[in-house]
Amino acid sequence: MIACNCIVQAGQISAETEASLRTFVNDFAERHFGTPAEISWMAIPEKSGFTAARPSTSSIISMRANMPVSQADRETLLRELCSVWARETGRSLDEIVGVLSDPMPN
Amino acid sequence: MPLYLCNTAKGAISDAAKPKIAADITRIHCDVTGAPAKFVHAFFVEEAAAPPIDGNTAVLFGSIRAGRTDAQKARIISEMRQSIHTHAGIELDEIAMLTTDVPAAWAFEGGDIMPEPGEEAAWLARHEAAPAAE
Numbered sequence: 001m002i003a004c005n006c007i008v009q010a011g012q013i014s015a016e017t018e019a020s021l022r023t024f025v026n027d028f029a030e031r032h033f034g035t036p037a038e039i040s041w042m043a044i045p046e047k048s049g050f051t052a053a054r055p056s057t058s059s060i061i062s063m064r065a066n067m068p069v070s071q072a073d074r075e076t077l078l079r080e081l082c083s084v085w086a087r088e089t090g091r092s093l094d095e096i097v098g099v100l101s102d103p104m105p106n
Numbered sequence: 107m108p109l110y111l112c113n114t115a116k117g118a119i120s121d122a123a124k125p126k127i128a129a130d131i132t133r134i135h136c137d138v139t140g141a142p143a144k145f146v147h148a149f150f151v152e153e154a155a156a157p158p159i160d161g162n163t164a165v166l167f168g169s170i171r172a173g174r175t176d177a178q179k180a181r182i183i184s185e186m187r188q189s190i191h192t193h194a195g196i197e198l199d200e201i202a203m204l205t206t207d208v209p210a211a212w213a214f215e216g217g218d219i220m221p222e223p224g225e226e227a228a229w230l231a232r233h234e235a236a237p238a239a240e
Contacts, residue, residue, distance in 0.1 A: 007109075007149065040156075047121045048150040050128035052143040060109055060147065071211055078214035093217035097107060097147070101212055 001038040002029040007060040010043040013089055020088055025061070028084075032077055033066050059085060062099040074100050107213045107220055108135055108170040110148045110186070113156070114196075115163050123193040124150050130189035138178050138185075139170075142226055145215065163200035164190055172207035173223040179205050 004025055013021070022039055029037035049056035061081060069077070078098040085096050110131050112119070119127065128148040135146050153159075157167035166186055170179075187201045213220040221229035 007111075042151065042154065044149045044151060048124055050125065050132070050148045052146060053125070053129040053132040053148075056147060056149070058147055074212065075214070075219055078219070079217075082214055082217070094215075096215070097109070098214040099107070099208060099212055100214075101208070 001035055002033050002063060002066060003040070004029065004037040004061065004063045005040045005042065007042045007044060007062075009049045009056055009058070010045050012057060013043075013059075017088055021085065024084055024088065025063075025081075028077075028081060029063070035066065037063070057091060058095050058097060059089065059091070060097040060099070061085060062101070064101045064103065066103060068102050069100060107208060107210075107215060108141070108146055108168055110135075110146070110166060110168045111157060112148070112150045112164060112166045112190070113154045113159055114150070114152055114165075115159065116152050118152070118163050118196060119150060119190070119194040126193045127189050130193070131186055134182060134185045134189070135170075138181050139174060139223065140226070141171075141223070142230060145220075145226075157204075160202065162202045163196045164194070164202070166190065166201070166203040168203070168205040169208050170205050171210045171213070171220065171223055173210070174205075174207070 025039055026037045051058045078100050082093055082096040082098040086093050131148040132143050132146040136143050157165050159165050183203045187198060187203050190196055190201050191198050210220045210222045216233050218233060
């Protein structure tokens with residue numbers, strides 16, 4: 001399983017969009033890493049999320065790969081992940097943060 | 107990135123205190139590192155599974171770009187804990203904080219791989235010349 005932490009702002013993503021994003025993330029993990037995603041979904045309560053000290057509209061998607069990823073591949077994967085997230089949520093890429101980490105060292 | 111995620115016991119930080127602490131977190135991070143404010147995310151949750159509270163009243167977990175010195179991290183931790191103490195009234199010894207380094211090359215924000223520490227100005231100039239679409 002590919003660990004994926006999704007942090008969103010409560011009330012800014014509908015249940016339907018959340019379901020679509022979960023499906024996409026799972027599919028993304030299977031296509032690129034050959035195994036489903038283990039998704040941890042955290043909604044930041046209203047009045048509790050800030051970006052640049054102002055109320056936040058940001059989503060943060062953090063995924064840990066199961067194999068080392070080249071920087072060229074990482075950029076391609078993050079661009080896909082964040083672009084789809086932006087499209088599904090109707091947000092701009094300025095409001096999406098993606099992180100793709102290498103596996104934890106043994 | 108950075109992301110500062112504050113997990114507390116229920117009701118430990120009021121809604122009135124959160125924007126004050128978030129403003130301090132943003133200012134402190136920018137003062138210490140020189141990073142632009144637009145990169146700084148400060149989120150508050152209660153009784154979440156992570157980051158673990160481990161018997162404290164509040165824990166602040168900072169995911170920051172790798173490359174900061176130990177002295178910078180120590181100042182960030184000291185000043186941010188003090189901000190929570192000041193605005194939320196939580197005793198300092200009940201506020202835990204730790205940071206973790208994330209390579210800038212692993213993070214994507216604003217439609218681009220994040221800049222290495224110290225390379226923000228060129229990144230911002232490039233980014234503002236071609237704003238992220240979608």
